[in-house]
Amino acid sequence: MAAFRLVWRLRADGVQRDVRLTSDEKVVCIYEATTGRASENREGPIVEQLERSLDESAADGLGVGCHSRHDFDMYERLKGKGLFLNAWTVDTVDMARQLWLRGFDSITTDQPDVLLAGFGR
Numbered sequence: 001m002a003a004f005r006l007v008w009r010l011r012a013d014g015v016q017r018d019v020r021l022t023s024d025e026k027v028v029c030i031y032e033a034t035t036g037r038a039s040e041n042r043e044g045p046i047v048e049q050l051e052r053s054l055d056e057s058a059a060d061g062l063g064v065g066c067h068s069r070h071d072f073d074m075y076e077r078l079k080g081k082g083l084f085l086n087a088w089t090v091d092t093v094d095m096a097r098q099l100w101l102r103g104f105d106s107i108t109t110d111q112p113d114v115l116l117a118g119f120g121r
Helices: 002-009 047-057 072-080 093-101 112-118
Strands: 019-021 027-029 061-065 084-088
Touching: 047 072, 072 084, 093 112
Parallel strands: 061 084
Antiparallel strands: 019 027
16 A cells, blocks of 8 residues: 555556456455466567457557567557557656657556656656
8 A cells, every 4th residue: 555655645647556356256466367477488479460469359458568679660550550558667767758759658667756757747
């Protein structure tokens, strides 16, 4: 709860919390669906597969992990299709600015004070 109070005190636009229902119907706050990662493979699907999956599912948005390898051309194509784009976890003003300039709709960060200050808020 301290993290939630901090976000509101900083006047950030929002806060994210992952909540899941366990098999015995208990509510827990946990990011992963299980306590162990199924795979450490960080390679994403090829662009064509991703675009096809988004089209077939009638998705209205996409969240992408922030790392050193970005396909900004792909993001611009997806944005051109009207998709809502969210980037996570972005903790530097420089990367946040790059994503914002490329049309991302929201950014998830562990450093809201740093990003808000970097954008003059």
